[in-house]
Amino acid sequence: MTTIDNGVNVQALLDAREVLKGAPEAAQFTWRASSRWQNGVHSTTTIQNFFGLGQEQSHKRETVFTADHPEVFAAEDNGITPIEYLLVGLASCLTAGVASVAQNRGIQLRSVESTVEGDHDIRGILGADSDVRNGFNDIKVTFTIDADASQEDIEALVAQSQKRSAVFDALTNPTNVTVEVA
Amino acid sequence: MLERGEVANSWRHERWDSLRLLTPNWQSRLPGHRYDGPDPDGYMTMGEVIEFIEHFAAVSRSPVRTGTNVTSVRRTDDGYRVTTSHGEIGCRAVAIASGACNQPTVPQFTDAVPASVVQLTPFDYNGPAQLPDGAVLVVGASATGVQLAAELKASGRPVTLSVGEHVRLPRTYRGRDVLWWMDAAGVWDQRHDEVDDLTRARRLPSPQLIGSPERSTLDLNALAAMGVELVGRWAAVRDGRALFSGGLRNVFSLADLKMRRLLDTFDDWARAHGCEAEVDPPERFSSTHVPESARWQIDLRSGEIRAIVWATGFRPDYRWLDVPVVDAKGRLRHEGGVVDSPGLYALGLPVLRRRKSTFIYGVEDDAREVIDHLAGYLAARR
Structure with a gap:
């Protein structure tokens, strides 16, 4: 049997699953981002630290995300729009899931590509029609996967990836959000 | 054999009127007792299920004490003390067959x-x-x-x-x-x-x-x-x-x-x-x-x-079970029906020993193995 390698350390994940079964408190993570207004609708958000496994943790380096609106919104377009960041999150989460599930199922991946489209009626955010919601109406993800597996096995990979995806869950199910002024 | 109500109690009182079994009639069998009617591919109505189980209780001469609700099972030095609505029973072993769908x-x-x-x-x-x-x-x-x-x-x-x-x-x-x-x-x-x-x-x-x-x-x-x-x-x-x-x-x-x-x-x-x-x-x-x-x-x-x-x-209801064998999610801790307390056994839970464990015909193989274990346990402590 040839060893397949998608670069995912599945054993570490399976071990973590066993350990955390008996230690739910260590499984509590808090992800954090800090944002600063620049000018207009342009802002920068930095991410470096988070909490998990019972202590403060840190990414290897700080990442800065720039958000703005495009010129058709009469803005300077210094970066992508905030709602586009949701597409980034969804695509990267599902892709990570595909790789992990494939590794766990012994499927060698050669390429995994996806396109994500979010349909958005901007009359909602403009207040032009109170019946239109602010967020996406529909999101469509299309995967193109080249792997040593049948079409059915590939479909199963993508289905399982959605089943275990944090961002898919966060987008498809309601979440309590508290926004306060410090 | 203790039964809180009548024989086939949950089939009588905890099912909706139109329900029929999901398993075909030919699969409805208990040791020495099987469906022998004209429609082997059909599905029993609740009335037919009750009749089937009542009949089995009669032909197998099961020593059923009906109307006997168990309110507590406690461990003692040499077994268990079972408190019921009709008094207490001391026993060396207990088999829990109260099902997985009590609530x-x-x-x-x-x-x-x-x-x-x-x-x-x-x-x-x-x-x-x-x-x-x-x-x-x-x-x-x-x-x-x-x-x-x-x-x-x-x-x-x-x-x-x-x-x-x-x-x-x-x-x-x-x-x-x-x-x-x-x-x-x-x-x-x-x-x-x-x-x-x-x-x-x-x-x-x-x-x-x-x-x-x-x-x-x-x-x-x-x-x-x-x-x-x-x-x-x-x-x-x-x-x-x-x-x-x-x-x-x-x-x-x-x-x-x-x-x-x-x-x-x-x-x-x-x-x-x-x-x-x-x-x-x-x-x-x-x-x-x-x-x-x-x-x-x-x-x-x-x-x-x-x-x-x-x-x-x-979900099952184990509020009457005063033995620490239920996990945080309310499930009985057992290995193939051998519960994590000497002399305590279970039957009829999902995939207890086989995928068919919760079916009427599926309990037979499980029961044989669980009872073998129970008999061995009693023999070793005679």
Whole structure:
């Protein structure tokens, strides 16, 4: 049997699953981002630290995300729009899931590509029609996967990836959000 | 043998009127006692199940003490002290056969449902006449949910069905009952120590099946064709609105893929065992049709939904068991029915020893092995 390698350390994940079964408190993570207004609708958000496994943790380096609106919104377009960041999150989460599930199922991946489209009626955010919601109406993800597996096995990979995806869950199910002024 | 009510009590009092067994009559068998009527492929009504079990109790001369409710089981130095509504019993060993479906489970947010909406569990539900006229929201698409959704829709009520992860099965495949295939291909005999993920196997929801004289399939496509509206898993109530998951398409995909894999194993089995000629040609069923746009919220204060039926599963009730063998999730800690306390045993729980453990005919093999262990335990301490 040839060893397949998608670069995912599945054993570490399976071990973590066993350990955390008996230690739910260590499984509590808090992800954090800090944002600063620049000018207009342009802002920068930095991410470096988070909490998990019972202590403060840190990414290897700080990442800065720039958000703005495009010129058709009469803005300077210094970066992508905030709602586009949701597409980034969804695509990267599902892709990570595909790789992990494939590794766990012994499927060698050669390429995994996806396109994500979010349909958005901007009359909602403009207040032009109170019946239109602010967020996406529909999101469509299309995967193109080249792997040593049948079409059915590939479909199963993508289905399982959605089943275990944090961002898919966060987008498809309601979440309590508290926004306060410090 | 202690029975809180009458023989076949839960079949008498905890089932809705129209329910029939999901297993065909020929599969309804107990040691030395089997269905011998004219319709081996049919499904017993509740009245017939009660009669079947009563008859078995009589012919097997089971020493049943009816009307004897167990209120406590405690460990003693040499066994157990069982407190019942008719006094105490001391014994060296106890076999728990009280089942896995003693109480309906409902989500926590039932409290947030407006009081104007009637709420029922399958234990409260007998038939459509009990519900107010108007639309019903059935929550859960396992065997109970799909059956009640179909029955309520047939009664003339608009029905919305909230669908989470589910197990899709055709009633018949290649001309045989799907449970014939499960039995023949050895799926039901798969042992607890052979199953990949035992925790998941034990939590598997009941398949979307109904026992009807027409032997019809009752999957989500059948319900949609009847006019039942499908919505995603009910995730929360916010400001009096039911909010459903937008992940409906994926629960369809998961169930379609799993069903196809299972049918492949049946085909493989038929080929390998030279049964191709005895059964019809392979069939493939269309994928679950995704609605153009599934609603993801319903305002429960609007008066549209008059009643909610919670078909969200059942759990065992061990409040009477004063032995520390129940885990944080309310499940009995046991290894193939040998409970984590000397002399304590269990039968009739999901995948206790085999996938068929919870079926009427499935308990026999388990019982033999569990009782062997029990007899060995008693002999060693004689």
